[in-house]
Amino acid sequence: MWTISIPTEMFGKGYGMPSSHSQFVVFFSLSLTLFLLIRHVPDTSIPGSSSTFMQRVALSVLACVCAGAVSVSRIYLNYHTPKQVLAGGAAGVACGISWFWFSSYLRREGWIDWALETPLARMARMRDLLIEEDPVEAGWQKWQRRKLASKQASKASGKLN
Numbered sequence: 001m002w003t004i005s006i007p008t009e010m011f012g013k014g015y016g017m018p019s020s021h022s023q024f025v026v027f028f029s030l031s032l033t034l035f036l037l038i039r040h041v042p043d044t045s046i047p048g049s050s051s052t053f054m055q056r057v058a059l060s061v062l063a064c065v066c067a068g069a070v071s072v073s074r075i076y077l078n079y080h081t082p083k084q085v086l087a088g089g090a091a092g093v094a095c096g097i098s099w100f101w102f103s104s105y106l107r108r109e110g111w112i113d114w115a116l117e118t119p120l121a122r123m124a125r126m127r128d129l130l131i132e133e134d135p136v137e138a139g140w141q142k143w144q145r146r147k148l149a150s151k152q153a154s155k156a157s158g159k160l161n
Contacts, residue, residue: 019080019088022071026092027099029063034100036060067092 036056071089074080080088106112116126 017084017087018091019071019074019085021074022067022080022085022088023092023095025067025070026089027096028092029060029067030093030096031099032063033060034096039100039104 037060040056067089071085074085075082112128115121116128
């Protein structure tokens with residue numbers, strides 16, 4: 001019902017409807033955009049450590065441009081028809097919005113917190129990094145502290161000799 005074979009003048013094997021490449025890149029870019037512009041709340045207590053709103057907009061635009069480039073390339077390289085690419089893009093949008101809404105609902109209603117308190121989640125040391133910290137920023141700050149401590153230790157050992 002949803003799959004249509006690729007015409008013989010097209011490259012590739014299997015089904016071409018919808019374009020899975022277009023579906024994935026649109027889903028990814030939309031998910032990233034929704035996260036950066038709606039859900040992500042940068043920690044402004046550390047000067048110069050968090051991204052500005054305009055940086056997040058620029059990254060979102062870049063992700064959408066890349067998704068568009070991948071989608072157009074599927075047509076240009078003769079792997080898909082425009083209809084197949086549009087169907088893939090529409091499926092990506094539908095999945096991206098659905099996932100964002102569903103995960104927002106789970107968080108708002110407390111299901112994420114509940115799941116993280118289960119014995120299995122605790123045993124696996126699962127945690128929710130979305131609200132508490134940006135894992136990239138936390139990792140960078142940890143690396144900065146280690147680097148500074150290493151420099152101070154080197155200076156201290158040099159003074160002792």
